[in-house]
Amino acid sequence: MTSSSQFLRYGIIGVGMMGCEHIRNLKAIDGCAVVAFADTHETSRSNAKRLVGKATSYVDYREMLATEQLDVVVIATPNHMHRSVFEDVIKLDMHVLVEKPLGINVAECQIMIAAKDQHHKPGRVVWVGLEYRYMAPTSRLIDEVNSGTCGEVKMIAIREHRFPFLQKVDNWNRLSKNTGGTLVEKCCHFFDVMTLIAKSRPVSVYASGAQDVNHLDEIYGGLRSDILDNAYVVVDFANGVRGMLDLAMFAEGSKNEQEICVVGSTAKIEAMMPESVVRIGKRESRRDGVVEISVSQASEVVAGFHGGASYLEHRAMQNAIRKGLEPVVTLEDGLLSVAVGQAAHLSIAEKRIVSIDEISR
Ligand SMILES: NC(=O)c1ccc[n+]([C@@H]2O[C@H](COP(=O)([O-])OP(=O)(O)OC[C@H]3O[C@@H](n4cnc5c(N)ncnc54)[C@H](O)[C@@H]3O)[C@@H](O)[C@H]2O)c1
Structure with missing residues (x-):
């Protein structure tokens, strides 16, 4: 689904502290750009806009997903929303990084793994943010x-x-x-x-x-x-x-x-x-x-809040995307x-x- 040299267009769902850390790190990596983000909170949206002025800002992430041509979606909403947002994203033909914890309990993680299996797309990388x-x-x-x-x-x-x-x-x-x-x-x-x-x-x-x-x-x-x-x-x-x-x-x-x-x-x-x-x-x-x-x-x-770990996490995920490799940090790792x-x-x-x-x- 992605060629080795393809430019990667990112959409971020939830641009609070961690969403903005993702934006900062992605800005520092060649061959990709954050083209859109969605957040229900006005202050979070304006903070993100300051970081990435050219990206389109949305209140409703579903509108972003329906409108934008995205290659990778990062889910950085509060924990109890990961499952429902993930279920919307996984139906689409996009790579996904979902922040830790994968879900708020094992039952949610199991539902998310079943959704990934049901909507399997060859070459798609689904990654958990355990950096x-x-x-x-x-x-x-x-x-x-x-x-x-x-x-x-x-x-x-x-x-x-x-x-x-x-x-x-x-x-x-x-x-x-x-x-x-x-x-x-x-x-x-x-x-x-x-x-x-x-x-x-x-x-x-x-x-x-x-x-x-x-x-x-x-x-x-x-x-x-x-x-x-x-x-x-x-x-x-x-x-x-x-x-x-x-x-x-x-x-x-x-x-x-x-x-x-x-x-x-x-x-x-x-x-x-x-x-x-x-x-x-x-x-x-x-x-x-x-x-x-x-x-x-x-x-x-x-060096973001996590000593450069988020940057390396994105580099590793992009390597998997471009080379058609399995994710290093899987949903099963997230569940355990x-x-x-x-x-x-x-x-x-x-x-x-x-x-x-x-x-x-
Ligand atoms: N990997 C890490 O080391 C690490 C570190 C911190 C946080 N996190 C994770 O990142 C996620 C976000 O945490 P945070 O610290 O950024 O919290 P935060 O409160 O700073 O940001 C969460 C953002 O999600 C937004 N949001 C809520 N509902 C939404 C919706 N329906 N659509 C779009 N946006 C919505 C909020 O308005 C807020 O801006 C959490 O799951 C958290 O556990 C991971």
């Missing part, structure tokens, strides 16, 4: 794991210690019914990275967490904000690898926002962001032998990352181990 794997230290850590630096992977610990959720248009992210819950909305990124490193399917989850500090007094439409702000999540993979997420969203006083630590049979590898450092420590070399490597993105990579988050929320609510099969039926 953390493209952050420079993370991708270096993944390369080291894949080249055998730590032997057989046994343990993967990811710590995210950061600031509270940012304010979003109409405060959609303050209620779990819109986001899927913090462990779906935010942490699907980390469950995706964990699954990628483990090279296996997550099978069960145990979690402890709560909303203890943030947004406790906020009311939206008569509903109190109910978004969890700290948790420990333990994930068992089918091949015996163990994963753990440590999330704190009231930890601004942290040197790093994300730290990934993989321990294998022969060595330990750590990645730190934004410090942009990877540390490798072989068991035989002990503490004095730990090697510290400074890792940053190549200079042509645009949501499944672990959903299982973790259920585990917290019911104080028990939850199997991924149980929530995937």
Whole structure:
């Protein structure tokens, strides 16, 4: 459906914070342009217009889809709208990047996968915006794991210690019914990275967490904000690898926002962001032998909010489109990352181990 040299015309649905990050990154890539965008919110539309003045602005995304000749559509609306927008887009002959989380629960993700299969178009690339794997230290850590630096992977610990959720248009992210819950909305990124490193399917989850500090007094439409702000999540993979997420969203006083630590049979590898450092420590070399490597993105990579990861994500997706390759980040990856988050929320609510099969039926 797309030739190797074809100029790619993009339409963006939802041009809030993330939609504008996509626009900024696409502007920096040759051979493509954002020709249209749609958003129901006037301020978001005018922010996008400032970034990409020549693009046509729409209020109704369906009108944009019916009017414009688009090759690629990016869906960057709030989480609870991904499914319905995706169902409209997937019927058309366009490549699609849908932001994470794929849906707010596994059932939605399953509906989206069925819609993709039903409207199958040869050569069409359908991609999920799980771009953390493209952050420079993370991708270096993944390369080291894949080249055998730590032997057989046994343990993967990811710590995210950061600031509270940012304010979003109409405060959609303050209620779990819109986001899927913090462990779906935010942490699907980390469950995706964990699954990628483990090279296996997550099978069960145990979690402890709560909303203890943030947004406790906020009311939206008569509903109190109910978004969890700290948790420990333990994930068992089918091949015996163990994963753990440590999330704190009231930890601004942290040197790093994300730290990934993989321990294998022969060595330990750590990645730190934004410090942009990877540390490798072989068991035989002990503490004095730990090697510290400074890792940053190549200079042509645009540093958006995600350290250049969105730029690399678009480059990788365009490569797949132009060469007729399979997507690197599939809807199935999107589903698994949501499944672990959903299982973790259920585990917290019911104080028990939850199997991924149980929530995937
Ligand atoms: N991949 C990442 O790292 C990353 C980071 C941040 C956000 N996101 C995801 O991107 C999506 C958007 O998040 P955000 O931070 O930009 O939120 P946001 O509130 O800043 O922007 C969402 C935009 O969607 C618009 N919108 C709502 N309904 C619409 C409709 N029917 N048609 C068109 N536009 C509509 C809103 O008006 C708003 O401008 C979410 O799914 C979020 O989880 C991904």
